[in-house]
Amino acid sequence: MGKTVIGVIGGSGVYDIDGLENPEWVTVDTPWGTPSDQLLTGTLDGVTMVFLPRHGRGHVHSPSSVPYRANIDALKRLSVTDVISVSACGSFREEMAPGDFVIVDQFIDRTFAREKSFFGPGCVAHVSVAHPTCPRLSDACEVAAKASGIAVHRGGTYLAMEGPQFSTLAESKMYRESWGCDVIGMTNMPEAKLAREAELCYASVAMVTDYDSWHPDHGEVDVAQIIATLTGNADKARSMVSRLPGLLGSERAPCPHGCDRALEFAMLTAPDKRDPDVLAKLDAVAGRVL
Template sequence: MTSYLGVIGGSGLYQIDGLQHPEWVTVDTPWGAPSDQILTGMLGDTYMAFLPRHGRGHVHSPSTVPYRANIDALKRIGATDIVSVSACGSFREDMAPGDFVIVDQFIDRTFAREKSFFGQGCVAHVSVAHPTCPRLGAACAEAARAAGVTVHDSGTYLAMEGPQFSTLAESKMYRDSWGADVIGMTNMPEAKLAREAELCYASVAMITDYDSWHPDHGEVDVTQIIATLLGNAGKARDMVARLPALLGSEDRGPCQHGCDRALEHAILTAPDARDPALVARLDAVAGRVL
């Protein structure tokens, strides 16, 4: 399989440096319109697609991001690897504002979002025990370090619904009782949907603040977050620009972690009982097994 890198940019990351032959393209999906058009082009010998998660101008809140349409659109245009870049708060003293965390686990506390491509008429259960791709995460870590970033190679991301920030009581609970390392609002159900779409997925969380638990930093302030975001954005663009050389453009074969075969035994509905309308909507996401 030849790599085609998709990047979902969160708050602060709205462009890709060095993209050759850039073109904004409109992608229609059975799940509605994605957050924005997709910027396509080449980085070196690697095909690349960039999707601003909140849309240009930041028009989508975390709850209104069309997650299913975003993942479908990237899969539909040929993406094999998805790197998610997002802002987050930190629950750990040693994970400081300006650091990047390569997320490898999630606690999903969102409740107002569609979380699966499947449902009545075509039921499927994929494993998200290990929800990110180690190969892709390792490449992101190496690229970020080369860009001069302090990188933490693993971390648990608490996904909250938002759009409000945590209460002090919630922040302390997530940190002390639940063992979360960072907190954000957008990586779920994104990671789950990427797994259903058989895409390799890595999450790079850019720390902007210490949430509200830290006794010396007080409550989260948007102006503080924006100031840190501006510093992080250039590093994130540098990281992304280094990924094609690390991932390579040649055929790499099947994902050694099975990300591209997540649906192999996941669909439970018998073929003659499947809803044809839902099956039609799954053409890009699950066409390999349907």
């Protein structure tokens, strides 16, 4: 058994965690650059918590400029075992209304301007993201959301777009009708892929702010309305997060789904051919297998 360390990546409107004991903002240096912000550490119900505002306090990073690799590396350096991603999203489903939460279990990645892997020339590895989120961690998020009185939907496909613009009407209809997506956002990729490469359990909680542009009764996305909904969603998210330590506990067994062993057979570059400089950068995310 190991120790549970819960990492929360806060999306738009979520910039801290309520009720943390001994809170401290700490600076973490990574070989992948500077994370989005300092990381807030503390304990909640006896469980160590680490919080990272994805866009930085004051929302200084666009979805494309978020330093995803540095963020995941920083969480790993602080011994995080379980990552809860909280993010704003648009909905393609009438029943997934603004203010509802969706526990995402699949992604379609349409981003193109981001570094998507810790691995490459000098140390090649391929991990499976067939099931990119952790069912055990998603279960805990669902229970915590319901206990907080949040309307929550279990399961959904998240379309990750580059942004920063919202969808055209034609795109919105295609994602909804032809591709079968449920929600759309700009930040869960490559975050989920990198979490898997770092052998972190990852759960995605998408907070619906709007109906994207497909809905005939809602017209195009209204940023003012999104911000109003964001405020309410942020309060709900903090309530949900506050219940997670009690559900996950302070002691942690190996993940039954193998998230924490994702690199077991992923490394392809022969040991004698691996670039020492690349390996040095991988000390946190892949140290267990290297």
